Amino acid sequence: MKRRELFRPLVLVAGFAFLYVPILSMMIFSFNNSRLVTVWDAANSPTLKWYAALFRNEQILDAAWLSIRIGAMTATGAVILGTLAGLVLARFGRFRGRTLLSGMTTAPLVMPEVITGLSLLLLFVTMEQLLGWPAGRGVLTITIAHVTFTMAYVTVIVQARLAGFDDSLEEAAMDLGARPAKVFFRITLPLILPAIVSGWLLAFTLSWDDVVISQFVAGPGSSTLPMVIFSKVRLGVSPDVNALATILVVLVAAAVTVGALLMRRQEHRREREIQLAVAENK
C-alpha cells in the first residue's frame, strides 16, 4: 500500500517533467545573450534583446498576423460545418450516406498530413484547370484545407457533448410548438455552446500550428507563421524563435488558466446551489 502511494506521485512528476523541461529550457534560453542558442552566456544574461529582435522582424510579424487571420476564418468555418456534422451524426438517426459521413469525419483525425496536403493541392490544381477557381493558391486555399481537417475535431467534440444530453430536451421543445430551426437555436445551441467554444479554440490552434498542409496548398506570398519558423529552424537554431515560443507559451498558459478558473467557479456555484436545493427539501 505504502509503495503504491509513492509510485503514483513519482510517475506524475517524471511524466510532467518530460513534458515541461524542454519547454522551460527553451524559455530560459530566450533570455540568453549568446548567439549560440544553447550556450549560456552568464555574464550578459538575462537579456531581452531577442524579444526586441523579434518585434523588429517584419517577416515574422506579417506571418503571425496572416496566421491569426487564417486561424480565425478556419475556426469559424470549422465550427459551422463541424457543428452541423456533429448534430447530424448525433441526432438524425439513420439516413443514406451516414456511414460515409461518419467515416469522412473520423479519418482526418489520423490522416498523415502529407497525404492530406498533397491530395488537397492536386484538387485545387484540377479545379483551377477545369473551373478556373480557385485562381492560384494562397489564403483561400489554406483556409479551405484547414477547415477540412479541423472540422473533424469540432465534429467529435460536438457529437460527444450531444451524446451526453437526452434527446428528450429537443423533443420537449418541439412538443411545445417550436419548429426544428427554433429548437436548434433556443435549446441545442445553448446546450452545446461550451463544446462549440472549445471546438473553435481547438480549430484555431490546429490551424495556427499547421506547417505541412499549408506548405502544400500555400502560394507565393502566403507564408504562415509556422512556415516561416520551419524554414528558419531548418537552417539552424535561431534565438528569436525561442523568444517567440516563450511569448506563445505564456499567452496560452494564461488563457487556459483563466478559462479553467472561470469554469471551476461556475461549477462550484452550481454544486452549492444543488446542495442548497436538496437541503431545503429535507
Add this chain to the structure above:
Amino acid sequence: MAESQAANGRMAAQAREYVRVDRVTKRFGDFVAVDDVSLSIGQGEIFCLLGGSGCGKTTLLRMLAGFETPTAGSIFIDGQDMTGIPPYERPANMMFQSYALFPHMTVAKNVAFGLEQERLARAEITQRVGEILELVRMDAYAQRKPHQLSGGQRQRVALARALVKRPKLLLLDEPLGALDKKLREKTQFELLGIQERLGVTFVVVTHDQEEAMTLATRIGVMDRGEIVQVGTPTEIYEYPTSKFVADFIGSVNMFEGRLVEDEPDHVRIDSRDLGGTVYVDHGISAAPEATVWTAIRPEKINIGRERPDGPDNVVRGVVREIAYMGDISVFLVAIDSGRMVRVSRPNIVRQAEDRISWDETVYLSWHASSPIVLTQ
C-alpha cells in the same frame, strides 16, 4: 381508491371520442414495437397504458405526440388525421419521463417557452405563466434553474410547462416514476385534482399498476405490442379476460382444470392442480371438456381451521410461511396437491388471539362468485 371510484362514475360511457388509434403498427427494422393497435379515448378521460418494459406503450405514446411515425394505420385527434403532422403542430403536449426541463432556462422561462412559440403578447405570457405556477404551487420558485429544484418540484414544473399551453390532450410518460413512494401517492391525487379542474384528456404511460389503478378511468393493458384488454380498473382487476392480465395485475392463484359441468347458470371445474373441484355461479362460453384456468385472488380466499360445508370450493393445506406486512398478512399454504396458494387477510385487530401460525393444517375456501374462469 375512493377518488378513482368517483372518477369512474364521472366518466360517461358515451363521452365524445377525442383520440382514435386506428390499426396502428410500428416496426423498427424487424422488431414490431406496436402491433395493429386500435383504441378509442373519450374526452376528459384519464387513459392509462399499462405494461412491462418493451411492451410498446411508450412507442404508442410517442406516436400520439408525433415523435414517431406509424408504419401502418392512422391516429386521429379530435377527428383530425395526424398523419404527417409534426409534433409542433399537434394539439397535444407531453410530460416527459425525464421531465426534460431546459437546464439553461429558469422555471418561468421553461414554462413560458411554449407560449412564446404561439407568439403571444408578453403580458399575457407573464400572466398565464404566473397562473399555472400558482396552480402547481411553484410560484415561489419561478426564478430558479432546474438544477436548483428537488425531484418533486421538477415534476410540477414539467406538468406546468405542458399544461400552460392549455392542450386538450396531455401525454404523460411515467409521470411519477422518478418520485419516491410517499411523494408519489400525494402527487397522484394532485394530478387527479388538476385534471378534474382543467378537464384535459390524459393519456398516461406507466408500468406501475397501482399508479394506473389510482389515476385511470380506463386502463389499456399492453403486452408485446398488443393491447390485451381495455377496461375500468375494476374490470381489469375483477374480470380479466386472459391469464396474462390476471397475472400481471395484482397477484393471483391460478389452477389448470377441466370443464366437467357447463350450465347457463353455473359451471364446475375439476382441477388436478387444486386437488378438488371449483363451482362457479355463472356460465361461461367454452367447449365442454375444454381445458380452462381458474384464477382466485389471495384476498378472496378464507382461511380457517374448520372445514366449511359443501363439496366444492374448499381445499386442505398446511401453512408454510406467514409474511406480516402491517395492513395485511400473507399466508403461503401448501395444499394437498402440492401447490402453494397465496392467501391474504387484513389485520383488523391489533393483537389477535388464537392467530393461525406455522405448520397448522387449515382449510381454504371461497365464494362461488370469486373464481375467474379463463380460457386463454
Add this chain to the structure above:
Amino acid sequence: MSGSRTRQSAVSSRTRLTSGRMGPLWEWLFRIAPASWSEYVLQHWSGRAFVVAVPWLWLALFFLVPFLIVFKISFAEVRIAMPPYTPLIEWVSGQALAVKLNLANYTYLFTDDLYVSSYLYSIKVAAVSALWCLAIGYPMAWAMARSTPTWRSVLLLLVMLPSFTSFLLRVYAWVGLLKNNGPINSVLLALGVIDEPIALVQTDFAVYIAIVYSYLPFMVLPLYNNLEKHDPALLEAAADLGARPATAFLRITLPLSRDGIVAGLLLVFIPAVGEFVIPSLLGRTDQLMIGRVLSDEFFANRDWPVASAVAIVMLLLLVIPIMVFQRFQTRDLERGR
C-alpha cells in the same frame, strides 16, 4: 394517397415560408424560379436534408474527391508542363477516347530500394514510438485517473497545455536540447559520463524522443478518459475476492482499458507513419521517412505522379489501422447515448 399528401405538404410549406419573417424573399424566389423547380424543392427538400447536405458535400469535395484525383494522377506520366503530368483520358485524333493507364509509377516504387526501405523504416519508427508512448503514457493516465478530482482537472489541463502552444516549437525545443553543445551534452560532460559530445541530432534516438514527446498527449487523453470511468468498486470487489493489487490490475484494469490502449496506439501510429517535420529537423540523412520522400518527390523532383503513387501506397498500408480506429471512435461516441 401519398402523392396528394406530398402535394399538400408542399402547399403547406409554401404558405409557411412566405408567411414567415423571410416571407418577401421566398415570395420573390418562387416568382422568379420555374414552377416545376419550386414544386420539386418544396416536395423533396427539407431543412433536414439541407443540414445533412452541407457538411456532407464539403467533406465529399475536399476530402473524398482529392483522393480520387491522387489515385488518378498516380497512373499518369510525368511531363514538363503545367500540370506536370499527362492526362489519363485523351481524345485520340478527335475520334475515340483512349484511357492510358500507366502502372510504371507503382513498379518503380518497388524496384527502387529507396521507397521500400523508407516505408519499412517509417512503419518501424511509428510502431516503436507508439509503444514507447504507451509505456510512458499508461502509467501517467493511470496515476491521473487515481488522483483527487481537483488534481485530476489540473493534471488534465497540464497534459493538454503543451499541445495548445505549438507542435513545431516543441520539436524545435528538442533541436536545442540535443545539439552537440546543448544542455544534455553539457550536463553529461560536466558529470564526466562522457568525454566528448555524443551526436544526438540526426539519429533514430532523436526522432523517437521527439515523436514520443509530441504525440504523448494523444496517448494519455484516450487512456485517461477510459481509466477515469472505471468503477472503483470493481477493484474493491477483486480485492475482496482475494486478488492482490498487481493481479487486480492485470485481470481487471488492463482488460477494461483495452479500447483506450487501441485508440491511443492508433492515434500515435497512423499520423507518425507520415511524419514530416520531426524527421526533417532531427532525423537521419541516410535513411528518410516516407513523408519526407513524398514531399521531396513533389517539391524537389516535381514528379507528381510518383508522389501520388507514394501517397496511395501509404494509404493502402494505413487503411486497416484507420478503419480499426474509426470503429473504436464511433463505438466510443455512440456509447454515451
